[in-house]
Amino acid sequence: MPIPYDFLGKVFVAIAIVVLAGILVALLLGIYSYKKHKILLPNFILFVLYLFYGPAKTICRTFLINDIIVDEILVEVRNAVMIAKFKDTKGRRVIFLPQCMRHPSCKARCDPIKGYECKMCGLCDISRIHEAAKEHNFEVYVIPGGSFVKKIIKTQRPESCIGVACYPELTESMQGASPFMVVQGVPLIQDGCFDTRVDVEEVIRKMEECDV
Known part of the structure; x- marks a missing residue:
C-alpha cells in the first residue's frame, strides 16, 4: 500500500x-x-x-x-x-540568591552544601536581604549554581522559596522547583556575571506576603 x-x-x-x-x-x-x-x-x-x-x-x-x-x-x-499558596505556607521558607550579587571584594567562604556564607559586611545588598529574612522567618542561600539548589531542596526540604536571578534563569529554575515547593521569582534589575543587583524592596515585599 x-x-x-x-x-x-x-x-x-x-x-x-x-x-x-x-x-x-x-x-x-x-x-x-x-x-x-x-x-x-x-x-x-x-x-x-x-x-x-x-x-x-x-x-x-x-x-x-x-x-x-x-x-x-x-x-x-x-x-x-502560586501567590495564594505562597502566602499560606507555614513550613521552612528560603531565598535563593545568585552568587553574582556578591561584592567584588567579598570574602565569604563557599560551603559545599549551602553555598556562600555571608559575613554581613554590608558591601552588597545580600546583607540587607539577610537582615530582613530574619524578621520574616526566611533562610537565605547564596548559591554558585543550580546544583546547589538541588542539594538544598534535598537536605533542607523547604516548603516555599523566593528565587532571584535573571529572567531566563528564573524561567528554568521556577519550572524545575515548582513540583517540589511553592515558588516566587524576583528578577535582577542589573544582570551579568558579577556585581548584579535586585530590587531589595521587592524581595522584602515578597517576604512580607507571608506575614499577612
Whole structure:
C-alpha cells in the first residue's frame, strides 16, 4: 500500500498551523496578562510557552519583539498562579540568591552544601536581604549554581522559596522547583556575571506576603 505523502503533508501543515496559532494566542494572552496585571488562562499560557519555548522566542524575534518577553510572561504568570499558596505556607521558607550579587571584594567562604556564607559586611545588598529574612522567618542561600539548589531542596526540604536571578534563569529554575515547593521569582534589575543587583524592596515585599 503506497504511503499517502500528500495526505501526511496536509496533516503536518495543519498541525503546524494549530501549533503556531496556539503559540500566538498564548503570547497575546501572556502579554495582556503581564501588562494589565490581570492573568487570563494561566495554565494554558504556562503549558504552551514552556512546551514551545524556543519557537515562541523565534516568533517574537520575527516580529521585532524582544524575546525576553517570553521569560517575563512565564515568571509573572507563575508568580500569580502560586501567590495564594505562597502566602499560606507555614513550613521552612528560603531565598535563593545568585552568587553574582556578591561584592567584588567579598570574602565569604563557599560551603559545599549551602553555598556562600555571608559575613554581613554590608558591601552588597545580600546583607540587607539577610537582615530582613530574619524578621520574616526566611533562610537565605547564596548559591554558585543550580546544583546547589538541588542539594538544598534535598537536605533542607523547604516548603516555599523566593528565587532571584535573571529572567531566563528564573524561567528554568521556577519550572524545575515548582513540583517540589511553592515558588516566587524576583528578577535582577542589573544582570551579568558579577556585581548584579535586585530590587531589595521587592524581595522584602515578597517576604512580607507571608506575614499577612
